[in-house]
Amino acid sequence: MEAVYEKYFRDNLPHIWCPGCGNGIVMSALARALDKLGYPQDDILLVSGIGCSSRMSGYMDLNTVHTAHGRALAFATGAKVCEPRLKTFVVMGDGDAAAIGGNHFIHACRRNIDMTAIVINNSIYGMTGGQFSPLTPTGKRATTAPYGSIDRAFNLVDLAKGAGATYVARGDVFHAAQLTNLLVEASRHKGFAVVEAVATCPISFGRYNNIPEPADMLFWLRDNTVTVQQAAKMSDEELTDKIIIGKHFETEAVEYCEEMARLLADKQADNEKAGDENEV
Amino acid sequence: MTEIKNKHVQLMQGNEACALGAIKAGASFFGGYPITPSTEIAEYIAREFPKLGRYFMQMEDEIASIGAMIGASMVGHKAFTATSGPGFSLMQELIGYAAVAEIPLVIIDVMRFGPSTGLPTMPQSGDIMQARWGTHGDHSIIALSPSSVQEAYYTTIRAFNLAEQYRTPVVVLLDEKIGHLREGFDISQDLEPEIINRADFVDKAATSAGGGKYLPFANTPSGVPPFVPLGQGERYHFTGLTHNQAGFYTADAEQVATFMHRLCHKIEDHVNEIAEVEQLDCAGADCVIIAYGAVARSAQEAMVELQSQGYKVGLLRLKTIWPFPAEQIREICADKKLVVMPEMNMGQLAVEAKAALIGSGVPFHSITQVNGRLIAPAPIMQAVIEQMAEHSVKQGGGR
């Protein structure tokens, strides 16, 4: 087994994901990113929600928390605010982050708290057998959209940017090496970084949408992704159904934990000056 | 100008006393959301925590609030929140998570008239069963109920101590009447309260640093595994799935059963240590009034008035709601001629008290009032007198 895997994986493999599942590809991309980042494993906190991708926390040899459906960002926020030293990664599925977790997602973006949110978007609820999610493209089929979803889907990149995230990127599991680099860039960014990792679910999404073979799904990604730079030169019409990958947005803004530290430092100083030690 | 005799007494609100208790207990994270009648607690903490270098956060909703609290507690911080019925309802799923992941945290539930929006500024002890069974699945939980502003301070400290000691969520069921009440508060003569921390129970040798293998969910004799927070050198795993002693998912029937029994018995086997009651004149009384929270104050006044009319009445005040002090109630009330239990709900806790007295033959009368008002002493007195007559209990007569 590759050294980077042996270092970052616990000894409870093989994992539960189906043959050809994109979650495994994201997990190996994340391990390679951690290796490049070089953080001590004791200082990394990996928080996940509920769903196929969220089982990832159980397999990685870090400080890991497998929370409740949609609530990973809330758990991570409380931990990060109290222990800013922890390099925090939050792994969620598309439904986990954008459906039940949507309120926590937009508020975590708004706060710009320093962590990396990895939304693994396979456009399906895999664990529960293949229902559509808020990121499932209109017209795609699922067990709860047998005639093709009539829902309009979120563009998670626009949603994250609109809610205030200060780094937003989209990668995919065909361009696995790029995905690793985006994760490294996202983690090094100070503030709330969102990486949407477009992934593949052969057994549900693939089967219900005529691309059951894992490799074919990857080739579909190869043929339907364009980089941010390419997209800039393409018309909207040419961009229909295209997935735009790469870094979409980055800016600087006050980081939540640093602002909290400033507040506490000021108030503690006032407190000492005033000498009104508040202990009763 | 009259000279203030006792310079230490303050006029304090119940909510404020809870906030002070949390500070004293060493709470260092508050994650909350505004909701009447609890908001004064958040406001107080928002002012005081920064001065103490502690973390106050107002979250986007109550689910995020308890999520953040659990995250904070997991990495070593005493965490708490303040809410009321509607918020408490939203928190239930994660209270279950905190129970199964054995996360110490404190929830101050300032109970208001419900259900739903109800009467936000008016009292009802309506969340009694919700505190015990609000979340799905078997588990155990601790809930305390103070009857005065000063007691709210000490109850909050005790809540944190029990949370740390038993690795469990603890609910402070505070009636709105106490939460918003202002009365004298003077702890200057009191002993310094004991503050318990999770680290007190960690045997260094059982950690990796000590050469051992740390098991975050070990089946220890006390039923409470030692808790080394995440990020302090032990890289382990938390999950809401049933898990083995190392914290990883298991569906193995035997391990699941062992885990479930430990989870419940770690509290249910220590009822006598956890559940506190206060007795006033119960020995030799014909009738005992069982009451808790704000109603206990009216019950006490009714008791004193009844005694002045020659009735031999005592008061049994429940300071702990869960785990329910059934044995203590049976011991104290089994030989009585009558037990009455006034509650600002439709008899939510009377169910448990009646069960505790099954087979004792003691007549049990539940007094209920659900009009958004605190039960006054008069209806309690009237019920006692009527029930005493009905059960032909002569005034002061022998059996």
Place this chain on the structure above:
Amino acid sequence: MGKKFEVVLNAKTCKGCGICTALCPKGVLKIRPDGKAEVAEPAACIGCQSCSLHCPDFCFEIKEVSADD
């Protein structure tokens, strides 16, 4: 002569998804009758890491071997 690579395949955890074989640009890999992958033409490997990058079950390790051994 270009670099030479050793293709280490841990077939034990292979779930036979076929991704590695389909993505390998040099036909180094083949699917066995039981559906699992196997290394058929190790010499053809150019070290592009496509298999190890895309294997969802972490079965591959591609090691550059110095020309002389």
